[in-house]
Structure formats: structure tokens, C-alpha cells
Amino acid sequence: MVSVSSWGRLASWEHEVQSLSDRTGLTKPLPGRLPGLAHGMGRSYGDVCLNPGHTLWKTTSLDRFISFDETTGHLVCEAGTLLRDIQRLTISRGWMLPVTPGTQLVTVGGAIANDVHGKNHHVFGTFGESVCRLTLVRTDGSVIECSPADHAAWFAATVGGLGLTGVIVTAELKLRRVAGPWLDTETVPYASLDEFFAIADDSEAGWEHTVSWIDCLGRGYQRGLFMRGNPSNVTGMPEPRRRSKVMPFVPPISLVNRLTLRPFNMTYFHLNKWKAGSGISHYEPFFYPLDSLHEWNRMYGPKGFFQYQSVVPRSVGHDAMHAMLREIAKSGQGSFLAVLKTFGNRMAPGMLSFPQPGVTLALDFPNRGEKTADLFDRLDAIVREARGRLYPAKDARMPRDLFEAGYPRLPEFLPFRDPGISSALSRRLMGH
Structure with missing residues (x-):
């Protein structure tokens, strides 16, 4: 058991931490005791990324680039890839993520699960709008490939689904053209x-x-x-020293x-x-x-x-x-x-x-x-x-009635939950 806290450092709880590194082996039973929860960089402020007394599946070793088409800007990568690494790979090739939050030290899976937003919502919306397709592994070993067109309900439940529909393993992202940084x-x-x-x-x-x-x-x-x-x-300006x-x-x-x-x-x-x-x-x-x-x-x-x-x-x-x-x-x-x-x-x-x-x-x-x-x-x-x-993604104490009132599609979401996945937030706001 390992003590883990979220970015807000309000408390530290014991977890069984299991590292995921081989995406091809995830159709077998996931390691550790259920319920589990995928955990990337832990940059969520409250308890959405925590599962006290149970298993965290650490995804930061699932960080490989799978393919990148420099003509279309389509990037396929594993869910533990950092937004920072995507930006530094692609911007010199004329592409950039359309939407990023206030830190680039988050994983693709975390950005999808929390459907993060940036400073340009009125132009590009949320991170989920740049996701073309994702692969979701459930704790029963089933694999769901979903997109806005295929298994669209699964896609809508998983984007912004707080990590509760399964473990996001890979994602295909559509980048946007830029002249430079x-x-x-x-x-x-x-x-x-x-x-x-x-x-x-x-x-x-x-x-x-x-x-x-x-x-x-x-x-x-x-x-x-x-x-x-x-x-x-x-163009042509020298890169600033980091x-x-x-x-x-x-x-x-x-x-x-x-x-x-x-x-x-x-x-x-x-x-x-x-x-x-x-x-x-x-x-x-x-x-x-x-x-x-x-x-x-x-x-x-x-x-x-x-x-x-x-x-x-x-x-x-x-x-x-x-x-x-x-x-x-x-x-x-x-x-x-x-x-x-x-x-x-x-x-x-x-x-x-x-x-x-x-x-x-x-x-x-x-x-x-x-x-x-x-x-x-x-x-x-x-x-x-x-x-x-x-x-x-920022919350550690929201009242349950305010959550239910603010998210009227919650009853529509609940049937898509993976029964083998839970979090401190889900137990607090959804009962399990």
C-alpha cells in the first residue's frame, strides 16, 4: 500500500498502486483488488483521481506514440502520454493540440476523463471535441472502440466520465495547424x-x-x-530557454x-x-x-x-x-x-x-x-x-444535491459505469 494525495494535498490516503505498461495485455484481468481506478499525473485537485483503500492503476508508463500523420494532423497515442510531450513533438511540424488546460503536465487519458477546457472554448470547445476515437478496456476484459460516430453513447459517457466507464488505453486526436510556437x-x-x-x-x-x-x-x-x-x-524567433x-x-x-x-x-x-x-x-x-x-x-x-x-x-x-x-x-x-x-x-x-x-x-x-x-x-x-x-476535476467537497442538479444527464450516464471501477468522488456523489 502506498500513500497518495491529489494536487490539493488536503490529505493522503493508502492505495494499492499497480503500474500499467503493456496495452496489449490489458484484456486480461487488471492487477490489484477491485474496485480500481486509472490514475495519471494526479493533477486533479480533489478526490476524482483517488480510490482510498483500493487500487490505482498508474497509467504514466502507457506513454507511447503509435502514429502521427503530418498531412492530416491525426495522432494516435497511449493514454498515459503527457500533453507536454505531444506539443513538443508536433509543434515543430506545424501542428498543436486544439485545447489544453492550464497545465500541460497531464495525461491524454486524464484530459479525456475530465473533458478539460482551455482559453479558447468559444473556438474549439473542450478537449473531447478533438478526440476522434478512443479504446476503452473494461474490468471484465471487454474492449470498446468508440467515437462520435461508432458506439457514440459510450464515447459521450467516457468523455468527461471521470474515469468511471473503464480504463482509456489509446486515443486518436485531431490536431490543428499552426505556423509555430x-x-x-x-x-x-x-x-x-x-x-x-x-x-x-x-x-x-x-x-x-x-x-x-x-x-x-x-x-x-x-x-x-x-x-x-x-x-x-x-517565424525564425529563437526558442526561449526553458x-x-x-x-x-x-x-x-x-x-x-x-x-x-x-x-x-x-x-x-x-x-x-x-x-x-x-x-x-x-x-x-x-x-x-x-x-x-x-x-x-x-x-x-x-x-x-x-x-x-x-x-x-x-x-x-x-x-x-x-x-x-x-x-x-x-x-x-x-x-x-x-x-x-x-x-x-x-x-x-x-x-x-x-x-x-x-x-x-x-x-x-x-x-x-x-x-x-x-x-x-x-x-x-x-x-x-x-x-x-x-x-x-477541481472538487473535494461538493454537496451531492448540487452535483445532481448541475449534471442533469447523470441518470443517462450511470448505466455506462464499470462496476469494477470506483473513486472517492464517485462514492461521495454517486453512492458507489
């Missing part, structure tokens, strides 16, 4: 939610990537920085606290406001700014942290975001990692996919016990009234 970018400061929504609306037609940082501690204001980018035709640092230890208390948050947010806003304007950026620092600091989750101290990400319909987005930010500022809790962005008017491919048309807010919160739980209860009430939902 560069982006034309622009940073626009804003001083209110009204300004944010105006900039977001104006940006959708002309900009592929749109996202904003917002100061979550502002009382009476909602200032922030809106960042947008387009693939650039610039420099990464490591958070070397877990401090005795969270470095994100009342003493540090307000001055950091003020300094970050004014420095970037001063540097606002147009520029050219390499894709890695633009898409994955935190990947250059390994183990950054340690900064939240020994009690770990939560991430709370919600999406609410656009029709009530302004009022709901204002109410949530007011509660957060009043509580004095929050983070300098506060992201506000809009989702496009498109339906996600999975039965349990998180994105829906509207506006989404994501924040990290140091674990302060009951104070944090009380704040989340107040935020839940706002999301519930707005008919929104929370993101299971």
Missing part, C-alpha cells in the same frame, strides 16, 4: 465586471484565446487583467494568507497594468504559467488547499459573479490564482462535461477548516440559485 498577445486592464464582460464580448470575434485574472479581494471594485492571444505567423524552479519544501503555514494576498494582488495588478499592451509570447508561458514552478502546490502549507470552480449561465453571470466575489472579499479568503473567463455557446461532447455556455470563475483557497467550509456553503447557494455547476 508563437502567439500575438494583448493585455487589457479592467476596473469592473461591466468592463470585463464588454471586453470578453468584443474579444470573441477576433481573438482565439481569452482569459482574465481578477483581484478577488477587491471591496467595491473588481479590477483585473484581460489577456487574449492568437496564433502568430511569426527555466523551471521547484518549491523545495512545505512551509509550516500557508504562504497564501491575509498578510500576503492583498499586497501581492495590488503589486501584480499595477505591474501588469504598467506593462499592458501588445506583444509576442511563446505558447508555454502564455498557456501554462505555473508549469515553470514545480510542486507549487506546496506553498499552501501542510493543510493543503481547495480549488472552487463554477460556471453559471450568461444571463445571470454578472449578478452571480458579483455576489460570489463579494462573499470572497468579505471572507478575506482567496488566492492570487483567480481566473475569470467566458465559455462559448456550444455544447460539450460528454454527458458529464463541465463547460456550458456562460461564465466561469476559478479560485484556490487555503484550507482553513470550518471558515473555508462556511464560505463554500455561501458560494454553493449562489451557484445553485443561478442554476450553475461545479467542476468535478
Whole structure:
């Protein structure tokens, strides 16, 4: 048994960890005691990637490229392949993943199971929309090949299915053409939610990537920085040196606290406001700014942290975001990692996919016990009234009624579950 925690480091639980490395042998009984759960890089924040007291099938050794067609951009790979490795292989050949989340240190299988999204939802949707086909192995040894056209219901259950329909073994992905690794970018400061929504609306037609940082501690204001980018035709620029640092230890208390948050947010806003304007950026620092600091989750101290990400319909987005930010500022809790962005008017491919048309807010919160739980209860009430939902990939404490209300296709999904697969999240929100 091995102690395993998720990225939020809220707790560590004992698991029987079994490594999967041979995709051809997975039709035999999977190793370990059932129920099991596929586990990639463990970058989910809460308990969707954990299976306390039971088996985790570690997939990071299933990391082989199987084929790549440089004329069509179709890539076939094993599910443990990192998004980082795909990008670094294909971008020099004129191709890039259409959708990636805020870190590229996740596996293809994890990206599919959580149907991750990026900064360009209004253009390319979710990760699942770039999946042409996948191979799913069930714990009874059966193999299901599915796509949007073949066994489409299995595909819709597995994309965003939280790893509960089987073990994803391989996937075929459709990449998009790019001239190179560069982006034309622009940073626009804003001083209110009204300004944010105006900039977001104006940006959708002309900009592929749109996202904003917002100061979550502002009382009476909602200032922030809106960042947008387009693939650039610039060529011949030297690749930047990849420099990464490591958070070397877990401090005795969270470095994100009342003493540090307000001055950091003020300094970050004014420095970037001063540097606002147009520029050219390499894709890695633009898409994955935190990947250059390994183990950054340690900064939240020994009690770990939560991430709370919600999406609410656009029709009530302004009022709901204002109410949530007011509660957060009043509580004095929050983070300098506060992201506000809009989702496009498109339906996600999975039965349990998180994105829906509207506006989404994501924040990290140091674990302060009951104070944090009380704040989340107040935020839940706002999301519930707005008919929104929370993101299971980030969640560690969502109430079951909010999950059921936010994911109306849950009854449609449940028959596709593999009875030999379970997780801490599924037991908490689905009963088994």
C-alpha cells in the first residue's frame, strides 16, 4: 500500500498502486483488488483521481506514440502520454493540440476523463471535441472502440466520465495547424465586471484565446487583467530557454494568507497594468504559467488547499459573479490564482462535461477548516440559485444535491459505469 494525495494535498490516503505498461495485455484481468481506478499525473485537485483503500492503476508508463500523420494532423497515442510531450513533438511540424488546460503536465487519458477546457472554448470547445476515437478496456476484459460516430453513447459517457466507464488505453486526436510556437498577445486592464464582460464580448470575434485574472479581494471594485492571444505567423524567433524552479519544501503555514494576498494582488495588478499592451509570447508561458514552478502546490502549507470552480449561465453571470466575489472579499479568503473567463455557446461532447455556455470563475483557497467550509456553503447557494455547476476535476467537497442538479444527464450516464471501477468522488456523489 502506498500513500497518495491529489494536487490539493488536503490529505493522503493508502492505495494499492499497480503500474500499467503493456496495452496489449490489458484484456486480461487488471492487477490489484477491485474496485480500481486509472490514475495519471494526479493533477486533479480533489478526490476524482483517488480510490482510498483500493487500487490505482498508474497509467504514466502507457506513454507511447503509435502514429502521427503530418498531412492530416491525426495522432494516435497511449493514454498515459503527457500533453507536454505531444506539443513538443508536433509543434515543430506545424501542428498543436486544439485545447489544453492550464497545465500541460497531464495525461491524454486524464484530459479525456475530465473533458478539460482551455482559453479558447468559444473556438474549439473542450478537449473531447478533438478526440476522434478512443479504446476503452473494461474490468471484465471487454474492449470498446468508440467515437462520435461508432458506439457514440459510450464515447459521450467516457468523455468527461471521470474515469468511471473503464480504463482509456489509446486515443486518436485531431490536431490543428499552426505556423509555430508563437502567439500575438494583448493585455487589457479592467476596473469592473461591466468592463470585463464588454471586453470578453468584443474579444470573441477576433481573438482565439481569452482569459482574465481578477483581484478577488477587491471591496467595491473588481479590477483585473484581460489577456487574449492568437496564433502568430511569426517565424525564425529563437526558442526561449526553458527555466523551471521547484518549491523545495512545505512551509509550516500557508504562504497564501491575509498578510500576503492583498499586497501581492495590488503589486501584480499595477505591474501588469504598467506593462499592458501588445506583444509576442511563446505558447508555454502564455498557456501554462505555473508549469515553470514545480510542486507549487506546496506553498499552501501542510493543510493543503481547495480549488472552487463554477460556471453559471450568461444571463445571470454578472449578478452571480458579483455576489460570489463579494462573499470572497468579505471572507478575506482567496488566492492570487483567480481566473475569470467566458465559455462559448456550444455544447460539450460528454454527458458529464463541465463547460456550458456562460461564465466561469476559478479560485484556490487555503484550507482553513470550518471558515473555508462556511464560505463554500455561501458560494454553493449562489451557484445553485443561478442554476450553475461545479467542476468535478477541481472538487473535494461538493454537496451531492448540487452535483445532481448541475449534471442533469447523470441518470443517462450511470448505466455506462464499470462496476469494477470506483473513486472517492464517485462514492461521495454517486453512492458507489
